[in-house]
Structure formats: structure tokens, C-alpha cells
Amino acid sequence: xxxxxxxxxxxxxxxxxxxxxxxxxxxxxxxxxxxxxxxxxxxxxxxxxxxxxxxxxxxxxxxxxxxxxxxxxxxxxxxxxxxxxxxxxxxxxxxxxxxxxxxxxxxxxxxxxxxxxxxxxxxxxxxxxxxxxxxxxxxxxxxxxxxxxxxxxxxxxxxxxxxxxxxxxxxxxxxxxxxxxxxxxxxxxxxxxxxxxxxxxxxxxxxxxxxxxxxxxxxxxxxxxxxxxxxxxxxxxxxxxxxxxxxxxxxxxxxxxxxxxxxxxxxxxxxxxxxxxxxxxxxxxxxxxxxxxxxxxxxxxxxxxxxxxxxxxxxxxxxxxxxxxxxxxxxxxxxxxxxxxxxxxxxxxxxxxxxxxxxxxxxxxxxxxxxxxxxxxxxxxxxxxxxxxxxxxxxxxxxxxxxxxxxx
Amino acid sequence: xxxxxxxxxxxxxxxxxxxxxxxxxxxxxxxxxxxxxxxxxxxxxxxxxxxxxxxxxxxxxxxxxxxxxxxxxxxxxxxxxxxxxxxxxxxxxxxxxxxxxxxxxxxxxxxxxxxxxxxxxxxxxxxxxxxxxxxxxxxxxxxxxxxxxxxxxxxxxxxxxxxxxxxxxxxxxxxxxxxxxxxxxxxxxxxxxxxxxxxxxxxxxxxxxxxxxxxxxxxxxxxxxxxxxxxxxxxxxxxxxxxxxxxxxxxxxxxxxxxxxxxxxxxxxxxxxxxxxxxxxxxxxxxxxxxxxxxxxxxxxxxxxxxxxxxxxxxxxxxxxxxxxxxxxxxxxxxxxxxxxxxxxxxxxxxxxxxxxxxxxxxxxxxxxxxxxxxxxxxxxxxxxxxxxxxxxxxxxxxxxxxxxxxx
Numbered sequence: 100x101x102x103x104x105x106x107x108x109x110x111x112x113x114x115x116x117x118x119x120x121x122x123x124x125x126x127x128x129x130x131x132x133x134x135x136x137x138x139x140x141x142x143x144x145x146x147x148x149x150x151x152x153x154x155x156x157x158x159x160x161x162x163x164x165x166x167x168x169x170x171x172x173x174x175x176x177x178x179x180x181x182x183x184x185x186x187x188x189x190x191x192x193x194x195x196x197x198x199x200x201x202x203x204x205x206x207x208x209x210x211x212x213x214x215x216x217x218x219x220x221x222x223x224x225x226x227x228x229x230x231x232x233x234x235x236x237x238x239x240x241x242x243x244x245x246x247x248x249x250x251x252x253x254x255x256x257x258x259x260x261x262x263x264x265x266x267x268x269x270x271x272x273x274x275x276x277x278x279x280x281x282x283x284x285x286x287x288x289x290x291x292x293x294x295x296x297x298x299x300x301x302x303x304x305x306x307x308x309x310x311x312x313x314x315x316x317x318x319x320x321x322x323x324x325x326x327x328x329x330x331x332x333x334x335x336x337x338x339x340x341x342x343x344x345x346x347x348x349x350x351x352x353x354x355x356x357x358x359x360x361x362x363x364x365x366x367x368x369x370x371x372x373x374x375x376x377x378x379x380x381x382x383x384x385x386x387x388x389x390x391x392x393x394x395x396x397x398x399x400x401x402x403x404x405x406x407x408x409x410x411x412x413x414x415x416x417x418x419x420x421x422x423x424x425x426x427x428x429x430x431x432x433x434x435x436x437x438x439x440x441x442x443x444x445x446x447x448x449x450x451x452x453x454x455x456x457x458x459x460x461x462x463x464x465x466x467x468x469x470x471x472x473x474x475x476x477x478x479x480x481x482x483x484x485x486x487x488x489x490x491x492x493x494x495x496x497x498x499x500x501x502x503x504x505x506x507x
Numbered sequence: 508x509x510x511x512x513x514x515x516x517x518x519x520x521x522x523x524x525x526x527x528x529x530x531x532x533x534x535x536x537x538x539x540x541x542x543x544x545x546x547x548x549x550x551x552x553x554x555x556x557x558x559x560x561x562x563x564x565x566x567x568x569x570x571x572x573x574x575x576x577x578x579x580x581x582x583x584x585x586x587x588x589x590x591x592x593x594x595x596x597x598x599x600x601x602x603x604x605x606x607x608x609x610x611x612x613x614x615x616x617x618x619x620x621x622x623x624x625x626x627x628x629x630x631x632x633x634x635x636x637x638x639x640x641x642x643x644x645x646x647x648x649x650x651x652x653x654x655x656x657x658x659x660x661x662x663x664x665x666x667x668x669x670x671x672x673x674x675x676x677x678x679x680x681x682x683x684x685x686x687x688x689x690x691x692x693x694x695x696x697x698x699x700x701x702x703x704x705x706x707x708x709x710x711x712x713x714x715x716x717x718x719x720x721x722x723x724x725x726x727x728x729x730x731x732x733x734x735x736x737x738x739x740x741x742x743x744x745x746x747x748x749x750x751x752x753x754x755x756x757x758x759x760x761x762x763x764x765x766x767x768x769x770x771x772x773x774x775x776x777x778x779x780x781x782x783x784x785x786x787x788x789x790x791x792x793x794x795x796x797x798x799x800x801x802x803x804x805x806x807x808x809x810x811x812x813x814x815x816x817x818x819x820x821x822x823x824x825x826x827x828x829x830x831x832x833x834x835x836x837x838x839x840x841x842x843x844x845x846x847x848x849x850x851x852x853x854x855x856x857x858x859x860x861x862x863x864x865x866x867x868x869x870x871x872x873x874x875x876x877x878x879x880x881x882x883x884x885x886x887x888x889x890x891x892x893x894x895x896x897x898x899x900x901x902x903x904x905x906x907x908x909x910x911x912x913x914x915x
Contacts, residue, residue, distance in 0.1 A: 138613070140594040140595030142907060143635075321826075
């Protein structure tokens with residue numbers, strides 16, 4: 100029964116009872132109806148962050164339209180989003196430690212808590228029961244009930260002998276276990292197992308993984324956890340299928356070595372791309388995308404690109420890798436063909452491209468152009484723009500498809 | 508605004524206009540409300556086929572409950588399901604040529620057409636605009652508008668010089684193109700490109716691919732299309748990233764050769780599993796699962812299992828491969844560890860296991876036990892049952908997650 104049928108039926112019942120909707124009530128009822136949520140699937144919905152104004156737009160990727168704007172989300176610098184298991188709710192992690200639960204169907208703020216002083220994103224557990232936030236201030240990880248946002252557990256990320264607490268980065272969901280994350284100050288990777296008792300996670304610590312892990316990712320199969328290192332060359336890698344092997348250093352030749360360049364913007368590792376058994380990742384400060392074979396964990400290619408890469412993202416089918424850049428090349432996007440390993444397209448979607456998000460099966464990509472106040476949608480087959488949406492200084496774009504994927 | 512708030516508001520407006528809901532109308536209105544669809548996300552919904560009675564159940568994988576039963580779907584032998592891009596609608600392909608569009612939110616049959624005399628499943632295009640059905644009688648492929656089920660195109664699958672029409676099998680969505688499928692009688696693979704004009708697909712034909720292709724699949728990245736051959740050993744493989752290379756024969760040593768065994772039930776190739784760069788597939792008639800390296804397309808292992816495998820499915824993280832069997836071993840399921848390549852668990856979920864479906868990120872698996880009239884849900888970490896649902900001779904189980912995945 101759709102909304103219109105439902106209300107018609109109510110009207111009939113009221114009429115049957117001998118009542119008539121008056122001339123005044125009818126238009127009001129119609130207006131209430133127009134404000135009522137539409138019955139719709141959530142598989143083609145998403146969120147666009149309007150960073151400067153603390154708002155998000157709820158968008159539909161089938162119609163390429165904006166459905167609602169939700170405000171009051173605080174400081175959305177560097178905001179990121181995960182989705183509830185049913186795709187109805189977005190959990191928005193703000194830089195100010197705010198964690199906001201947005202209802203995509205009603206276009207309203209369902210709940211908001213301030214869970215830390217300074218936060219840098221989060222993750223949702225494999226079964227959708229727990230949302231975890233990683234914090235800079237006071238550090239550590241806090242875990243919440245996804246339904247209520249009530250606190251479930253706090254992992255302090257203490258290290259050393261004087262009780263310091265580390266900034267936490269690279270938090271990711273680990274299938275069958277819980278969460279895995281890196282400690283920037285401590286140079287450690289921790290795995291928090293929630294399976295026995297979510298309120299008291301069993302933490303396994305891997306020490307001396309390298310200097311200053313600054314971000315991390317888990318491969319799409321949930322097997323390998325990688326933390327990028329800022330304080331030294333290389334990456335720290337943990338095989339979660341064989342954790343007894345401990346953390347290994349990979350790509351020791353990668354990074355800022357050689358002739359370091361000024362780093363205009365740190366790359367985002369969550370954007371690392373897997374395609375055809377290879378991992379594509381942004382070289383810090385260098386105008387290159389690195390290609391790594393995930394069987395040998397050896398670098399197999401370096402692809403020259405227009406600027407310092409920020410996000411390096413595989414189209415869902417893996418045939419193309421899309422790259423955006425730091426200043427002064429941040430109004431361009433380049434496309435790499437994963438078969439030829441060559442740049443095939445250089446696009447200019449608009450001013451200051453901050454993020455990209457592919458539609459569920461990748462026929463289109465949404466690109467936020469902050470200084471043009473618009474989101475541009477490109478057809479990934481023709482590489483031509485399809486449409487654009489107005490948005491107030493848009494930054495991150497996140498679609499509900501993430502709910503069903505590991506590492507998002 | 509939720510449903511209750513919405514109706515309260517309408518009641519207030521009616522009262523403001525000087526009307527009162529009478530004692531008769533109020534309970535009727537409450538009942539109408541109870542019958543009205545609940546506002547919910549669709550990311551955790553799915554369909555269970557009740558084959559014998561022509562019904563489907565709408566299920567929720569978060570609460571592990573049945574939400575509705577929808578009847579009138581005709582002959583659901585061998586029925587399969589694809590989902591609309593938004594996750595709201597299930598397209599159910601029946602053996603009798605029926606194509607039914609079920610609304611998961613209202614639990615109703617939205618539309619039903621009989622599009623052929625004998626049909627064997629279908630697919631939905633990457634952008635969600637087109638649903639395609641593959642037919643045995645009269646053969647060929649018919650393409651429909653996903654919103655209306657109005658016909659868009661017919662591909663007759665004619666071959667030879669006398670105008671015969673071939674049975675079509677192994678229909679799959681091909682990213683950026685349209686659909687790819689195999690012609691059982693003709694021994695051909697066809698790629699139908701809908702990008703220029705969906706009403707007049709441009710068809711590329713690959714002839715002499717092998718004898719009697721009986722099913723097919725596309726790898727999760729949409730790159731490789733494989734058709735299993737019944738009339739000879741081996742598989743026909745087309746690299747859709749390099750179609751100019753044509754169809755190659757792979758695994759020529761695989762199949763019914765050696766000492767053929769009686770085949771109790773044909774394996775389903777759509778269930779072929781990719782994990783860690785390897786493809787796991789059922790050996791026809793043999794008590795083995797074959798493991799193929801997708802870089803070399805060479806067989807790298809054979810794993811002995813309890814019976815003739817039917818579905819060989821990777822858990823979404825690829826760590827485990829779950830296998831069910833043909834008669835007389837069809838009340839067991841075995842689990843293969845993809846790291847050790849060994850069978851680690853032999854489970855007995857119930858009588859006559861016909862299908863399995865993993866939850867979106869794989870923390871659980873739903874298993875249909877036809878002759879026990881139940882669906883059993885297993886925890887994939889502990890390998891213990893979590894709960895079960897009553898169902899009338901359940902066969903296929905399909906979750907909305909498929910909408911966002913290539914090849915489902």
C-alpha cells in the first residue's frame with residue numbers, strides 16, 4: 100500500500116463513520132501529506148557533507164536529486180560517514196567529536212552526541228550493532244550501540260609507562276572480530292575483539308610497527324590491514340587471517356624518502372584502491388600513484404599523475420582508478436586504466452575537488468567541487484558530465500552501498 | 508516524521524477544523540495504520556522462495572524475522588531473483604516464464620507478466636534501468652523497463668541457417684555494456700550492448716565456444732565471463748576488458764572426463780566463488796571442488812568434499828567457502844578454509860539443503876532446508892545455528908545486497 104492509497108483509505112474510514120473532512124482540513128491534510136516521508140528503498144541514497152555550514156544533504160543517485168537538508172551537525176571538517184545495516188541511518192563523525200545519527204528517510208537528525216573533543220572518523224561493526232569513533236583528543240576509541248548511541252565501551256589507547264593516551268587513526272571494521280586501528284603517537288596497531296563481550300573488548304597489541312602511523316585501511320576482503328607511516332618510509336601490514344605472524348613492514352622504499360617534496364595535503368588512505376589483485380595508493384608528496392601486487396607486496400609500477408594524489412579510488416569493477424589532487428592541482432581529476440596502467444583521461448569537473456564517490460555498481464561517479472558550490476555527476480563510460488547539484492561548499496560524499504562493504 | 512507522528516498530526520488538523528474522529532472511525536483508523544507499511548531501510552531485507560506454493564516471504568536479516576508473504580507468483584521451480592537499484596523491489600523469475608515485481612516495503616505483488624513459456628532466470632543492468640530474462644521456450648532474451656515491466660527489446664538468439672532459436676543460459680550484467688549470455692544449442696556467447704540504444708541492442712557474437720554451455724557467471728569485477736560446458740570438458744572464457752581476444756577454452760581437463768559419474772543435479776555456476784584471486788567451482792558429478800588461479804587460469808587444487816557440489820559460495824570476506832550437495836548428501840553443508848584449502852566443518856542444518864545466502868558483510872548465512880520446512884541461520888564465526896524461520900519447502904534465498912553487486 101503506498102502513501103496515497105493509505106491516506107485515501109483513512110479518508111474512506113472517516114467518511115464511513117459519518118464524518119466529512121471540511122474545506123479547511125482537506126488542504127491541511129494534503130500539506131501534512133506532502134511533508135510526510137515517502138515510502139522508498141534506501142539502496143540508492145547517500146549523504147553530501149556541506150562542511151562550512153554544518154549541514155548534510157540527503158541525495159538520491161537514481162534521480163540525481165537532493166531529497167533533504169539536515170542541519171545542526173557541528174564542525175564537519177574532515178567529516179566521514181558510515182551507514183546502518185539497513186541503510187536508513189547515516190552516522191556522521193565530525194571533527195569536533197560530534198557523532199550524529201541522520202535518518203535518510205525522514206531527512207531529520209535522529210540523535211547527536213558529542214563523544215570526544217577532537218575526532219577523526221569511525222567505523223561500524225560487521226553485524227551493524229556497534230559504531231566506533233577514533234579520537235585525537237582525548238585519544239582512544241569509543242564504541243556505541245548503533246541503535247541508541249549509548250556508550251558500550253571505551254578503549255583508552257594508553258601506551259608507554261607514564262599513562263599517555265595516543266591519537267587513534269585508521270580505524271576499520273575487521274570481519275569476525277571487531278575493530279582494528281593504529282596509534283599515531285605510540286607506533287602500534289591494536290585489534291579489538293568484541294565477540295565475547297562487547298563491553299570489554301579483548302585487545303591484542305602489536306608494538307613497534309613503525310613511526311607515526313597516520314591513516315590505515317583494510318582490504319575489501321577484510322584480510323590485510325595496512326597503516327601508512329608518516330615518520331618513516333613504508334607501510335605496516337597485518338595479515339588478519341594469520342595474526343600470529345605479526346606486523347610486517349612493506350614497501351620500505353615507498354614514501355617521502357629520496358627527495359622529499361612539501362606535502363600540501365595528506366593523502367587519505369581509506370581511498371586506496373584494489374583492482375585485479377593490485378593496490379593503488381597515493382605517494383605522499385610525490386606526483387605518483389604506486390601500484391603494489393598484493394600477493395608479493397612488492398611495488399610493481401609507479402604511474403605519473405598531474406599532482407599530489409589525495410584520493411585514489413577504484414571504480415567498483417576495478418577497470419578504472421580515479422585520482423584527485425592537492426593544491427595547486429585540485430581542480431582536476433585523472434583516470435587511470437588498470438589494464439594499461441596509463442592515464443587515459445584528465446577531467447576538470449570544477450574548482451577544488453575534495454572527494455569522489457561511485458554509484459553502487461559504478462556507472463557514475465559523484466564529484467564534490469567545493470569552490471563551485473556544486474556536485475558534478477560523471478558517466479564513467481563516456482567520461483562526460485551527466486548533471487550537477489547545488490551544494491554549499493561540498494566535501495565528502497557517501498552512499499549507503501558502504502553499509503554492505505567491508506572497510507567502508 | 509515517523510508514521511505515528513504523521514497520523515497524530517493529521518488527527519490534530521482534522522480536530523482543528525472542528526471535526527472529531529468518532530468512536531467507530533478511530534479503531535478503523537488504527538487498524539489501517541497497523542496495515543500500513545512501516546518506514547524502514549531496505550538494506551537488510553530479502554526474499555525466500557516457497558517453491559511448491561508459488562509464494563515468497565519477505566525477510567529481515569537484522570531481526571531474523573519474516574515480514575510478509577506474497578502469493579500468486581506461479582511456478583517457482585528454479586526461481587531466481589534480482590533487485591531494483593533502490594533495494595525496494597524484487598524481480599522474481601519463475602520457471603513458467605513469469606516475471607513478478609514484488610514490493611518488499613508493502614509486501615505486495617506490484618506487477619506480474621508472463622514473458623515466455625519457459626524461463627531460467629535473469630539479470631538487471633548496471634544502472635538498474637533494465638531487467639533481462641533468459642528463456643528456454645521460445646529461447647532468446649527479453650529486456651524490460653525495470654520500473655514498468657514494459658518490453659524494451661527482444662534478442663531472438665537465432666543461429667544456424669534454418670532460423671532456430673537457442674535456449675539461453677548464464678545471463679549476466681556486464682558493466683558499461685549491458686548483458687552477456689550463452690546459447691546452449693548454438694554453442695555461442697553473445698554480448699548485448701545497450702549503451703547506444705536499449706531498444707536495439709548491438710549484439711557481438713562469439714561462435715564455436717564449446718558444446719552445450721549450460722550456465723555461466725561473471726567474476727565480481729565484471730571482467731571475465733565464463734560458461735560451463737556440458738557437452739565437453741572445460742569452460743569457455745571471455746575477457747570483457749579485451750573482447751578482441753575472443754573466447755578461450757580454459758580448464759580443458761576439468762569436467763566429466765576421466766570416469767564420468769552419474770550427475771544427480773547440475774551445479775549452479777552463479778554460485779561460483781572468488782576468494783583471494785582464486786575461483787572455487789563445483790566439479791560436475793565428482794565429489795570435488797576445483798580451485799583455479801584467475802591470473803593463469805590454471806587449476807591449482809582439487810578439494811575432496813562429501814558429495815556432488817551444487818552451490819560453492821564464498822563468504823563475503825573470502826575466508827571461507829561454503830558448499831552444499833546433490834542427493835544423497837543434500838542434508839549436509841561443508842565449509843572450506845580458503846587459506847589452508849581444507850574442509851574445516853561439516854554441518855547438518857536440516858533435510859534437503861537447496862540454497863545458501865550470506866548476510867551483507869557475512870557474519871551470518873541463511874540456509875534453506877526444504878524438507879524440514881525451515882530456513883536456518885548460522886553464525887559464520889562459531890558455525891553454530893543462531894535461529895530458524897518456518898517456510899513452506901523453501902528453495903532460493905536472495906538478499907537486497909545483490910542490487911549493488913556485479914554478477915548477481
